[in-house]
Amino acid sequence: MTSVSLRGVWHEYGDKVVLENVHLDLPVHSFCAIAGPSGCGKSTLLRLILAQEQPSRGTITIDGAPRPDEPQADRGVVFQRYSVFPHLSVRANVMLGLELERAPWLGRLFGAARRQARAEADVFLEAVGLADDGDRFPHALSGGMRQRLSIAQALIRRPKVLLLDEAFAALDRGTRDSIHELVLRLWAETRMTVIMVTHDLQEGFRLATRLVVLDKVRRDPHAPDRFGATVTYDLKLDRERRDPRLRLALERELATQERNMPPKLRSAAAL
Amino acid sequence: MRWMNRRPRHVWPWAIAPFIALICIYAVGSCVRLSENAGDKLMPGGFTLFQTWYAMAFELDARSGVYRFWQDTLVSLVRLGLGLTIAAGCSLALGVGLGVLPLARATFGSAVTAASMVPALAVLPILFIVFGVGEVSKVALIVIGTLPCMVRDLAQRVREIPEEQWIKAQTLGASTLQFTLRVVLPQILPRLIDSLRLSLGPAWLFLISGEAISATSGLGYRIFLVRRYLAMDVILPYVFWITLLAFLLDRVLLRVRARRYAWIDAEQA
Numbered sequence: 001m002t003s004v005s006l007r008g009v010w011h012e013y014g015d016k017v018v019l020e021n022v023h024l025d026l027p028v029h030s031f032c033a034i035a036g037p038s039g040c041g042k043s044t045l046l047r048l049i050l051a052q053e054q055p056s057r058g059t060i061t062i063d064g065a066p067r068p069d070e071p072q073a074d075r076g077v078v079f080q081r082y083s084v085f086p087h088l089s090v091r092a093n094v095m096l097g098l099e100l101e102r103a104p105w106l107g108r109l110f111g112a113a114r115r116q117a118r119a120e121a122d123v124f125l126e127a128v129g130l131a132d133d134g135d136r137f138p139h140a141l142s143g144g145m146r147q148r149l150s151i152a153q154a155l156i157r158r159p160k161v162l163l164l165d166e167a168f169a170a171l172d173r174g175t176r177d178s179i180h181e182l183v184l185r186l187w188a189e190t191r192m193t194v195i196m197v198t199h200d201l202q203e204g205f206r207l208a209t210r211l212v213v214l215d216k217v218r219r220d221p222h223a224p225d226r227f228g229a230t231v232t233y234d235l236k237l238d239r240e241r242r243d244p245r246l247r248l249a250l251e252r253e254l255a256t257q258e259r260n261m262p263p264k265l266r267s268a269a270a271l
Numbered sequence: 272m273r274w275m276n277r278r279p280r281h282v283w284p285w286a287i288a289p290f291i292a293l294i295c296i297y298a299v300g301s302c303v304r305l306s307e308n309a310g311d312k313l314m315p316g317g318f319t320l321f322q323t324w325y326a327m328a329f330e331l332d333a334r335s336g337v338y339r340f341w342q343d344t345l346v347s348l349v350r351l352g353l354g355l356t357i358a359a360g361c362s363l364a365l366g367v368g369l370g371v372l373p374l375a376r377a378t379f380g381s382a383v384t385a386a387s388m389v390p391a392l393a394v395l396p397i398l399f400i401v402f403g404v405g406e407v408s409k410v411a412l413i414v415i416g417t418l419p420c421m422v423r424d425l426a427q428r429v430r431e432i433p434e435e436q437w438i439k440a441q442t443l444g445a446s447t448l449q450f451t452l453r454v455v456l457p458q459i460l461p462r463l464i465d466s467l468r469l470s471l472g473p474a475w476l477f478l479i480s481g482e483a484i485s486a487t488s489g490l491g492y493r494i495f496l497v498r499r500y501l502a503m504d505v506i507l508p509y510v511f512w513i514t515l516l517a518f519l520l521d522r523v524l525l526r527v528r529a530r531r532y533a534w535i536d537a538e539q540a
Contacts, residue, residue, distance in 0.1 A: 098442045
């Protein structure tokens, strides 16, 4: 059964074509990494799935049904920044999803219902290693802890699809490694589909069962916005994931691709 | 060492210097004038100022039977408080509405911008005609003078909440009302305090103007009344007192903000 399906999706801003003719089918419980040079529309693709933006052409379906035109609780998201609410304590950030679900008017629970939500939130805080930090505020957390919090916050509504938008790009190496393990564990424990936008191929290889690379296949040097990016590689990594030869070959291939880019794009991609 | 790098060890001796200088200049000026003309009314001496203030604050006024200084203060503060409370409440509702709802913004955005351009004092005659010369028109003047700018400011602050939060709340299932109550309002309340602090200046201006034109009590009424008699010994303590009140109000708001919304400064640091 497919979880997320894109059929002939185009996205244009005025004359600027960002994505052209993207086809993608993700089965339930897949872990898809989307990579590609900077500015190729990776994040736009994520926003389209999230319904933060609407495609110019084409259809997007979630679990076989057309995706509603606004973000819903079936698709959780973790952004690189500003993903948690600064005015809420760590625990309140996680409880928020439950409160919004169970108190349809005020979005605030009281009494026994509140204690129940609090206990449930603590289970998720425990799962992401923030059990002792429930009463702190986000500004007192490190970058890695904030992203853990954001993951717990997104997961409490048990989304069918979890979208990660460069969520770990700003973290240092050690923090990122431990958060990778956390994400893999949570992904294995649930039935959710994960879609991760990353500029780090290593990260894609390490986590994903599927690696999708976006790039422009047609270029007009006089009108760089004339053509958009589309899927240029679509690798299933289930078995090959640990095959170092394939990985090296792909990395080499992508490196040449970056070298062939116009200098301006290349310097952008290097960032 | 460059001047840009020179810092005072303690700030307060530097900070009080201008005040001391001002007092000295006044004292010298007052002495010079009084020695030439003992009946001079323009720069009364410190003792005269205190005596007049003491009489107004602690001696019952024979005609009205009240302590005029405190009565004036109370009446003015009630007008100011009422005006600012109404303005704060309305601007919170309107600002959040305009900030959250694109349809409201499309409909009322330009109207609010236009309203904020209307000079409030030019509307004062209309207020007197419509509401009469009583309390309502003076409170209304403060509301009209401060409300549009506060609405614009708050709507802008709502727009400044990062888009990530708008999206994240929706992926957690928030409705428009829930998003407003749980995400927007708590983050906008400290901004309301900022906005109120900025509006204190205009609010005092409109209060004193309103009282100067039509009132029978109030701080502004008093100083404009005694102006006819060149009673600087009344005007100066009143101006000092109004300044002190404005300063204290500002400090109180600042303290409330720091107490209740500690996260916001920590977030910005």
